[in-house]
Each structure stands twice: as structure tokens, then as C-alpha cells.
Amino acid sequence: MSGRTLFLDRGIGESRGVLLLDGAPERLLIERDGDDARTRLGARHVGRVRKVEPAFASAFVDLGGVEALLSFRPDARPVEGQSLEVEIRSEPRDGKLATVRVIGPAQGAPRLLSPAPSLAEQLAAFARDAEIIEGREARLVADEAQDEALQVVHKLPGGGDIAIEPTRALVAIDVDIGERKGNDVKRVTRAANHAALAQGARLLRLKGLGGIVVFDLVGRGHDGNALLTAARAAFGPDNPGVAIGPVGRFGTMEMTIPRRTAPLSDILCDGRGNLSDLTLALRLIRAIETEGAVEPGARLEARCHPAVAQAAGPYAEQLAGKIGARFTIRPEPALARERFEVRAP
Template sequence: MLARGPDATLRLARAHPGATIRTDSAARAARLRAALGRDRVLLSHAPVLDDALEAELDLLAGPEVPLPGGGRLLVHPTPALTAIDVDAGSAAGTRDPQAQLRLNRAAVAEAARQIRLRNLAGPILLDLAGLTAKRREALAEPLAAALAPDPLARLLGLGPLGLFEILRQRIHPPLHEILGWPPSPLSHGLAALRRAAREAAARPGRHWALRAHPAVLGALQDLPGALSEAAEAIGTPLQLRPDAARAPSHPEIEEAAHG
């Protein structure tokens, strides 16, 4: 017999023992306090996934990550490996070699961060922007330092094609497999339920409806507990309004009449 392991919250809590856990669910708070102690778990009376965090989740669900000062990372998972490309943007045409070096230093740090946030696993190739092989070698140490806090990741070195080769151990599925790539109807539906909870908290006492493509509504109905937990958070059942003309990526929360 195999026993079910800890869920994602408990795994992260044990990996980061100094972190405080915030939840907006009283039942979840009670369960976590029993496992982690009362002092580590805070019960919030407002939705913990606010608009700023949702924007971060949207960013993690897509392939583009903006870099400070311009440029971007492009993250491309494939069945065999994940390719991360640095697009220099406006810095590509500059004659200042230091500008490209600064961009790639920022890209190295952000790539290591995205690898961990997205839980990427297996072979990972990082292609920097516009640097000679010798100048790329100079960024091996900053990349190794950026990866060092991640016990699952290991920098193998700079390959013959000028790509940094990283190997990261796979223990749980990466984020793009959970959300879908592009995001699945279920991912869009769960994001809409979180949005409904925020709307209800901001304007209590009202009734709400979810207008969405039938695939989104069907995915939510097939996930045990999704709609019942949303109703508990909102304070009233969410009316479901199928709309085949609406793209699955654009569900809408709208106020509904009472009754």
C-alpha cells in the first residue's frame, strides 16, 4: 500500500521552515495549524490571491518574462527539454558592450528564478543574447550562484553551441504541465473562481454568475470540490452561464439577479 504524500502547501512549508502561511479558508487553516503549529498559519478575511499575485500567475502561465531595463526571456518547454532564450530587445542594436552584459546578467538571475518558480525539470538550455563565447563564459559563475539556492538544479557548463546546459531533477510535474500549455480550460476556470471570490469580498451581499465557454464550465464541474469551495468563499452558489461564443481564455464574472 502506498500512502498519499503531503500536498503542495505542506511541501513548500517544510522546504521553507521560516515562511508564514496565509490562507483565506478556515478549514484549510485548521488543517495546516494541526500539521505546522498555530503560529505559522495566518487566517486572512480577504482573498489571499489578490490582483498583483494573479498577474504573477498569468506571467508564469505564459512564455514571456520581461527583464528589467528592457528585453525578455522566452521560455519554451518541449517533451525533451526546455529552451530559455534571451531576447535583447532594444539593447540588441546598441554598440555599448556593457549594456548587453548588464542585460545578460539580469537574464541569468531571472532565468534561475523562473526555473524554480515554474518547477522546470530535466535538461534546460539557456541561450544568452549577443555575446561571444568568451563573454558568455564570464557569466557561468553568476549563473551557478543564481542556481545555488535550488538543490534540484545543477549547471553542467557551456556547451559547444554556446548554450548553458542545466539539469534539474524532476520530482513533481512542472507548472506548465499542471496549468496546460497554453493554459487549459480548467486553469482558466479556476482563475475565474478566484476572481469571483475577490469580487464578492469587495462587494458583499450580491449574487454572482460565471459566463464562460462550456469547456470551462464542464472542467470546473468535473473537479471535485471546485464549485462548492467557491460557493463557500463567495457566500452563495455561483450561477453558471454557458457561452459557446466566448473564448475559453476569457471567462467573465458578472453580477446576477437574486433568486
């Protein structure tokens, strides 16, 4: 599989869009029932400037029940109480507000003018002539993309790996040569670093990560110009807004990547970094639906942790409307949170 391929999994409670680039997932977009559509990337509003903070060149903008942050230049400072037409330029993340950019002046109370593009529209923007594939194949691709996005350590083509670990301050990417083969050490380390930049760029887009990114490269005596060229090519799709620094004296390369969508970890995980009850519940609902397609007409029994069963409750009625009321979800306190079983008794 080569080029860009688009997939859309329309599920109960959650829809997922995937962009594959040369067979590898590069983007995973997730929308869930109950998400606040007001702060989705691309939504447009009439906002009212609630408070201006000149020291930080920022203003708090009321979008109508939810706030966003507006950065401004010294010559374009807004006025408190002013109405502006704004667009969401980055979604909220990890307790931080969404950010907006100004479209122009506006009148009236804060309100939503136009929603964010749909998942299908967002996917089409990545590859306008590509067909969007749905159904069973899309679900399998979305499951695989989600699993990869949640991993920390990722293999590099040709050997070695990278570990991607977000912190409060930055995203650290450690490059490990592993058992990458070759007699010329300089050539082996150069190939590993170039592969790490290419894979790291794809994986950061897949995970929805940005901000300050630091690559801890392998080897010594790096060809700084070659690495800078490779980094610019790898992160080209993230422009505008990418800034890449030279290789430092300690063998690190620093860059800033624009944040636009919420990190997938914010969507899929709880505050402790574990998959949330909702994520596990939606996974369970998909498994029941899939088994129902494999066993048409059969009665099904799903066993899962009580917390997951409770989170799945609101979606069970929707599933029954789709495959029939021929399944039960049984809480089993002895099961680990991330385990479940679906079978025909």
C-alpha cells in the same frame, strides 16, 4: 519588498503557495482536489520491485496501484519482488512516471507510509522564520505568479528579454538584447547575459522546469569563467544535482537541472498547451468568490463558455456553502473559452 515572503491561497478546489524572492515570484506550488497524493514530492511508501531493467539501470516499483521508476547503481541492484521503503524524489510529468529513492528495506504489501508535506510545510521550508500570508493578498500574489509562469517571453531588468520554450528534449532559453542601452557593446551584452542567467534560474523554478537547459547567449567572445560563476550562483538553490557546462563555440551554455515537481504547464494546461477547462473553471470560481466579497448579499451572474461551466459544476456547491446560493453560472456558447463575466444583474 525584499527577502523571502510566503503566501498561501486556500481556494475552492485548489490551493496555491507562492514564494516571493525580493518581490518576484520564485516558486508556485499548486495542489488540487483529486490530485493523486501518492506521487507528491516527499511522500513515503512501501514499494515492491515489479520489474528490473539492468540495461537501463532502472526498476519499476509498485507503490500500490501506481508505479514509479527507481534508478540504481550496479552494486545496488534490487531484486524483483523485493519490498523497499522509498520516497518520491520527482513527480510524474508529461506521461512519465514519478521517480523514487530508496530509504531502506521494508516488509509487507505496497502502501503509503506518510504523505507529502502540506503546502504550508513546503513553504515554511523555504523561509523558516517567515510568516505565511493568507487571504486576499495571497490570492492576488498567486494570480500574478500564475500569469507570469504561463508567459513565454520575459523582460530582463535593464532591457532585453528571454524566451523560455520547453521541448521534448530540452528547455531552450533565447536571450535577446532588445533595446538595452549602452555604448560599450561588450559591457551591454555581458550585463544582458548575466541578467538572463539570474532571471532564467528564477523563472525555471517558478515554472517547475528542469532537465537539459540550453541558454543561447548574446554577443561574441564571452568571458566563460565569469559566466560559469554567475550560472553557479543563479542555480545554487537547485542543488544538489546541478551540472553546468562551459560556453560552447556557438555561444550557448548547457546545463542539467534536477526535475522535482511537475511542470506548471502540465497542471494548468491541456495537451495542446491551452489552459484546461478545469483551470479556467477554478479561475471562474475564484472570481465569483471575490465578487461576492465585494458585493456582500448581492445576487451574482457568471457567464462563461459551456465547457468551463460544466467543469465548474462540482465546485459551485462548495462555493454556495461559503458565500450562499446567490449566484448562477450561465453557459454562453458565443464566449471564448478563456473569457468570462461575473456581475450583479
